[in-house]
Amino acid sequence: MRDGWEMVIGLEVHTELLTASKLFCGCANAFGAEPNTQVCPVCLGLPGSLPVLNERAVELAVAIGLALHCTVAPSTFHRKNYFYPDMPKDFQISQYDLPINAGGYLDLSDGTRVTIERAHLEEDTGKSTHLGGTGRLHDAERSLVDYNRAGVPLVEIVSGPDIRSPEQARRYAAELRAVLVATGASDGRMEEGSMRVDANVSVRRPGEPLGTRCEIKNLNSLRSLQRAVAYEADRQVALLEDGGRVRQETRHWDDGLGQTSTMRVKEEAEDYRYFREPDLTELVPSEAMVARVRAALGPMPAERRAALTALLGDAEATGDVLDTVIQGGLDAFVRAAIEEGIDAGLALARAANELGDAQGAGRLDVPAFVEVLARESAGRLSATQAKTVLGDLARAGGTADDAIAARGFVPMSSEALGAVVATVIGEHPGEWSRYVAGEDKLAQFFIGHVMKATHGQANGQAVVAELETRR
Amino acid sequence: MNALEIAADVRAGELSAVAAVDDALEAIARRNEELNVFVHVDREGARARAAEIDERVARGEDPGPLAGVPVGLKDNLCQTGVPTTCGSRILAGWRPPYSATAVERLLGAGAIPVGKTNMDEFAMGSSTETSAYGPTRNPVAPDRVPGGSSGGSAAAVAAAMVPVALGSDTGGSIRQPAALCGLVGIKPTYGLVSRYGLVAFASSLDQIGPLARTVAEAATCLEVIAGHDPRDSTSLPEPAPDLRGHLDDGVAGRRVGLIRELVEGADPEVVAATRAAADALSAAGARVIELSIPELRLGLSAYYLIAPAEASSNLARYDGVRYGLRVDADDVTAMNVATRTAGFGAEVKRRIMLGTYALSAGYYDAYYGQALKVRTVMIEAFARAYEQVDTLLGATAPTEAFALGAKVADPMAMYLSDVFTIPTNLSGHAAISVPFGRGATGLPLGVQLLGPARSETRLVSAAAVLEAGREEA
Amino acid sequence: MSDLTRDEVAHVAHLARLRLSDEELDRFTGQLAQVLDHANDLRALDLSNVAPTAHPVDLGTVLRRDEVSAGLGRDAVLASAPAAEDGRFAVPRVLGDEP
Numbered sequence A: 001m002r003d004g005w006e007m008v009i010g011l012e013v014h015t016e017l018l019t020a021s022k023l024f025c026g027c028a029n030a031f032g033a034e035p036n037t038q039v040c041p042v043c044l045g046l047p048g049s050l051p052v053l054n055e056r057a058v059e060l061a062v063a064i065g066l067a068l069h070c071t072v073a074p075s076t077f078h079r080k081n082y083f084y085p086d087m088p089k090d091f092q093i094s095q096y097d098l099p100i101n102a103g104g105y106l107d108l109s110d111g112t113r114v115t116i117e118r119a120h121l122e123e124d125t126g127k128s129t130h131l132g133g134t135g136r137l138h139d140a141e142r143s144l145v146d147y148n149r150a151g152v153p154l155v156e157i158v159s160g161p162d163i164r165s166p167e168q169a170r171r172y173a174a175e176l177r178a179v180l181v182a183t184g185a186s187d188g189r190m191e192e193g194s195m196r197v198d199a200n201v202s203v204r205r206p207g208e209p210l211g212t213r214c215e216i217k218n219l220n221s222l223r224s225l226q227r228a229v230a231y232e233a234d235r236q237v238a239l240l241e242d243g244g245r246v247r248q249e250t251r252h253w254d255d256g257l258g259q260t261s262t263m264r265v266k267e268e269a270e271d272y273r274y275f276r277e278p279d280l281t282e283l284v285p286s287e288a289m290v291a292r293v294r295a296a297l298g299p300m301p302a303e304r305r306a307a308l309t310a311l312l313g314d315a316e317a318t319g320d321v322l323d324t325v326i327q328g329g330l331d332a333f334v335r336a337a338i339e340e341g342i343d344a345g346l347a348l349a350r351a352a353n354e355l356g357d358a359q360g361a362g363r364l365d366v367p368a369f370v371e372v373l374a375r376e377s378a379g380r381l382s383a384t385q386a387k388t389v390l391g392d393l394a395r396a397g398g399t400a401d402d403a404i405a406a407r408g409f410v411p412m413s414s415e416a417l418g419a420v421v422a423t424v425i426g427e428h429p430g431e432w433s434r435y436v437a438g439e440d441k442l443a444q445f446f447i448g449h450v451m452k453a454t455h456g457q458a459n460g461q462a463v464v465a466e467l468e469t470r471r
Numbered sequence B: 001m002n003a004l005e006i007a008a009d010v011r012a013g014e015l016s017a018v019a020a021v022d023d024a025l026e027a028i029a030r031r032n033e034e035l036n037v038f039v040h041v042d043r044e045g046a047r048a049r050a051a052e053i054d055e056r057v058a059r060g061e062d063p064g065p066l067a068g069v070p071v072g073l074k075d076n077l078c079q080t081g082v083p084t085t086c087g088s089r090i091l092a093g094w095r096p097p098y099s100a101t102a103v104e105r106l107l108g109a110g111a112i113p114v115g116k117t118n119m120d121e122f123a124m125g126s127s128t129e130t131s132a133y134g135p136t137r138n139p140v141a142p143d144r145v146p147g148g149s150s151g152g153s154a155a156a157v158a159a160a161m162v163p164v165a166l167g168s169d170t171g172g173s174i175r176q177p178a179a180l181c182g183l184v185g186i187k188p189t190y191g192l193v194s195r196y197g198l199v200a201f202a203s204s205l206d207q208i209g210p211l212a213r214t215v216a217e218a219a220t221c222l223e224v225i226a227g228h229d230p231r232d233s234t235s236l237p238e239p240a241p242d243l244r245g246h247l248d249d250g251v252a253g254r255r256v257g258l259i260r261e262l263v264e265g266a267d268p269e270v271v272a273a274t275r276a277a278a279d280a281l282s283a284a285g286a287r288v289i290e291l292s293i294p295e296l297r298l299g300l301s302a303y304y305l306i307a308p309a310e311a312s313s314n315l316a317r318y319d320g321v322r323y324g325l326r327v328d329a330d331d332v333t334a335m336n337v338a339t340r341t342a343g344f345g346a347e348v349k350r351r352i353m354l355g356t357y358a359l360s361a362g363y364y365d366a367y368y369g370q371a372l373k374v375r376t377v378m379i380e381a382f383a384r385a386y387e388q389v390d391t392l393l394g395a396t397a398p399t400e401a402f403a404l405g406a407k408v409a410d411p412m413a414m415y416l417s418d419v420f421t422i423p424t425n426l427s428g429h430a431a432i433s434v435p436f437g438r439g440a441t442g443l444p445l446g447v448q449l450l451g452p453a454r455s456e457t458r459l460v461s462a463a464a465v466l467e468a469g470r471e472e473a
Numbered sequence C: 001m002s003d004l005t006r007d008e009v010a011h012v013a014h015l016a017r018l019r020l021s022d023e024e025l026d027r028f029t030g031q032l033a034q035v036l037d038h039a040n041d042l043r044a045l046d047l048s049n050v051a052p053t054a055h056p057v058d059l060g061t062v063l064r065r066d067e068v069s070a071g072l073g074r075d076a077v078l079a080s081a082p083a084a085e086d087g088r089f090a091v092p093r094v095l096g097d098e099p
Ligand SMILES: [Mg+2]
Pocket: A094, A122, A156
């Protein structure tokens, strides 16, 4: 970001809810079925069909609202009218002036509080495939529509314009995803489209009123979100510094090209002709329902982060590692390891680096995690071996013993290791004399060669011990 | 033949359902070409069902209170596999893959749908002349309209093709044709009959109801189709009321209000008939007073904003993508436009545009928003009236059946034929139209009894009094 | 007289996905203006303290249990499709993105 400019970012996040059936009908809410096999008169919008609201979807929406500190309020459904072939009724049933959740916030680990304007219920659309041309929307010859997704329950979470950097946008989305997963409302899978993020980006000189904003669509990962926001803010600043003007428009993020491009210019305000959905009654979550949902709500990421931080005490943990552990739901692993006397830094590092990716802990259970780290701490597994085993366990599950045996990871005897170390020293006399003379950092050099010779079976600390006895 | 007699005879094994259905099919064949009543006759389906009913009777089972009774269904009611067009080109050839709850309940009671009756396109009209399949003629006077939009259902009963038929009433579409054809028609309390499977016109106003020659037949039919349906969120959470048990309750001690605004501007014969109905109720022991509810005058304007607004949204789905007509074009938007332009008739387009306008940015508050407030005002005015009386009385329609084509070119004149029926739809209350008196040219007239929500038992007993008293009138 | 203009009617027709000929545009402008004129009696009322009624019945919250029920078979679904391909509804190319 160039000096003298501030970016103002607000995110709209749509999350599909983990219900068994759709929002207004009994069709299965499941990803990946054959096209048009999970449809009925209601979600196809057949003449004469009527919607009936799914209780579980309401409970999950309430759970999201409570987790985001919103006021859960009496609400209504409206029709948002516009024509689009993905939308069976040519209107979307959504919430308008009275959303079920309003006025909350989400605290990020960097101390920022992002306001949540609303988190409302609405139905998803179907899905089109564009055929002919290059397969992209604009030059396709025809489109094929599958309505399996039509009517899947969504909660749309609208943040205030409180985000000030691409990094913070990513942080917010990651934390929000963790909250959604923690409530049980969502699986948070951006790659499957079950969580979708749109970013509203504008720039201004600090203290000035809000600039004209652009909405960026097609952000399929946290990385895309961060890159797209950065690109877009730079684009707007460059435009303004050249004396240009930002046009209010919707822009498409191209991940391959790493840039946004105009999708649709908002020449005139959209006229959705919202009005009360006459086929639905008002939605007033009962006190009993809210209490039930509140009681069932587990600890949210912020609470878990605080608990783990307290346990870590003085142990070093950067915000990122801690965020990864908390947002990945891995804190139970770390806590159990620390309680077994394993070094907190090691537990955090292994959890964050080996399990903190999209796959997460997978089929790995807490006892197996603790056992692998205990063996590593005792020098019975090398670091490389421990990482390998954790990966195996996340994929396939099972006990630590079985996974280690399957890999044939037996600890090297000190005689065997001593022989390898002696060989490596013999092959590198120059480095050895510099090491003996006090150049300690060359220890890494020898560890590397020993690891290579032992295919990662050697324990780094044991190698250093062998080197020291020979120094 | 009366529906109740048919059902009694079929249940007793004295009449075969097949014979009853064949009678109906014959009557249809005799006059359908002339009157254009049925847009689809389900000969095979009806006869097969009738044979089933007969088999069940032979096995000693009771097929239900409408056993073997041929019924007509307005063509906006879905029946699995049977064409449903709503009187529109845009749905030509569409066969719904499911049945309306009301239709399922008729079938469950042993009734036999024989076909789909003509209607104003998407129920938008008061004369059954806006149908894409041509106008229906009034069986009583074939140069006249049967009223609308359930004109086909009314004509089917009036021409003795079927003893009962279902219609839908959004602004008077059951009661007004009932009046113009000399029949009983009931607009039930909103939510009493499930709307599931009724192709929507204006969702907050639409109700399904029966048309029949007598109060008892209409009441029996309503009892069958009424009652909670979990597929309609706006369905009242209670079972169907016992109407047959209250037919003979009479009106002794009842307080009836003759409403000035529900006769004003009507033909003198209509005013006279309504006054005569008041006298008949008095003679039967009711205390009749004259009342004014000036707020009802606002109904027509509010209705012609609210109903088109809802319709503009309800009819968006006819876009050529999933069912019905498609007129091809280069891109999907052009296809939508070409399809809707070719598929909808002028009246439907007029109302879609009116409703779109009333909801659009900048006009919502002045038109649609204001109409919703007027709705509140009217409901409150009705509530005050019901503190004084328990039943209201008025005319159903301002005139007797008018000539075909008389109002086609003047939408506002056509809209005015619903002026007395509309307030009940806006309030969600119940009303029944009963034949009473004759117009200047001797055509039947109807009077309307109105009650608050869930007042059907009272309305049918008052209607039965008028039915008995109409010979003397 | 209502201030409804021909351009407004054309815009509304566009929103409603209808195409009107010049003659229809003239005729509909007149007819719609007539209905809106009739509605002037409503616009004249001061109802600022009146709550709107969008719906005649107040049934409170109505919910269904989250249970899966059988839908329509795909053949039944596509039987009425004006065009279908590969188990899906086929439409001509889509020019604009979803709003
Ligand atoms: Mg939305």
